Amino acid sequence: MDFKDYYKILGVEPTADDKAIKTAYRKLARKYHPDVSKERDAEEKFKEANEAYEALSSPEKRAEYDELRKYGQHGRPFQGPPGWESRGGAGAGGGFAGGDFSEFFSSIFGAGGRGNGSPFGRGQQQRSAGRRGQDVEMELAIFLEESLSSESKQISFKVPQYNGHGQRTGDTTKTLNVKIPAGVTDGERIRLKGQGAPGIGGGANGDLYLTIRMAPHPLFDVEGHDLIITVPLAPWEAALGTKVAVPTLTGKINLTIRPDSQSGQRLRVKGMGLANKQGERGDLYAQLKVVMPSQSDAATRELWTKLSEKAGFNPRAQWSS
Structure with missing residues (x-):
């Protein structure tokens, strides 16, 4: 089996923090999602990104992978360090069958209970007649928007076939x-x-069995059935108040920003989150973030200076004893 460099797959450095890894995964998951990407190898790259994130998003798995990474090079056969024993065992495939992880992943973290090569599924190894067929498991990635849709989603997956003697064909x-x-x-x-x-x-x-994986969204974070969106504001918008067209999963809404709003403040928009089992929707929280222009000229800085003198505001007044 070939060694997989999960950092290279996500396009991050081995020193990347959790936030950088999550951001890189979100971009790749959105880019290569099979429902939207037209690239030839989109499905394979989507599964590779999922596998890389699965390994690196868990502190325990990442630590174990980092230790073994010292002994592997991307695209070359992986043997592991002296005395290392693969956890994959029988049934660890070389590719991504039906949503399974690769042989390399399974060799480190185990096959995750996804099949064992038997035509009868878990705990049914006998090859006698009249036996129940094997269960199939796959991961199904869906967008947040799809969780609100009443339309069906088409999926394709591989199903193993066996002859009457229980031999895989x-x-x-x-x-x-x-x-x-x-x-x-x-x-x-x-x-x-x-x-x-x-x-x-x-x-x-x-x-x-379908395991649902919510594809990361470039705008929204998820907290239970609530959604969080960061709303950037210019300093004068926060000071004077404004109206902002804020995206939701079903369109845009006009959000009123009151004068003297604070960075980090959350505004609640009721019923614009994700649905629960009863069909009721959570809320959308717009988190305000005051941002500065990246550049300013001399005239602008002079205006800022006059404003600071006029306002007489000390944001660190509470530090004074």
Whole structure:
């Protein structure tokens, strides 16, 4: 198996902090999402970015990966340090079958319980007739907007095929239209009965399990069923008040900024967040952030000087004893 440099895949340095890793992943996930990207290898790159983020977003996994990274080079066979034993075991594939992680990932962190090469699924190793088909698991990435949609989402996945003796004969690609339930959250597991591998000798079909992954959004952060958006304001907008067209998942709203607003202040917009299981929506919080122009000329600085003298404001007055 080839070594994978997860830092290189995300385009960050090994010293990058959690925020930089999350930001890099968001950009790649948005760029290569199979539903929007037209690039030839978009699906493969999307899965690679997911796998890299899975390894680097967890402090424990990242520490373990960093230790092993000393012994690998990107694109070259990976053997591991002396005395190292792969956790992948039987059933760790070389690619991304049905949403599974790569062989390299599974060799470090384990296969995650995703199949074991048996046609009968977990705990059913016997190859007798009339056995239930293998369950299939895959990750399904959805945009925040899709969690509010009533339309079905088309998915494709690979289903293993076995003959009457329980011997694997290959894979077939299956396509389904799936209705995303209201209120789904990141990491939620959905069961689609009978959509897995066919049974053997007349046995029942296995099931399909979808693990929901909410694709990061370039504008919104998620807190439960609430959404957070940062609203940049010029200093004069915060001081004098203004109206700002703020994006939501279903369009734009005009948000009133009161005079003398403070950076970091949150304004609540009721019912513009994500839906819960009952179909009720959380709230949108607009977090104000005062930003300065990146450059100013002499005339502008003179005006700032006059304003500071006129205002007589000391923002650190509370420091005085």
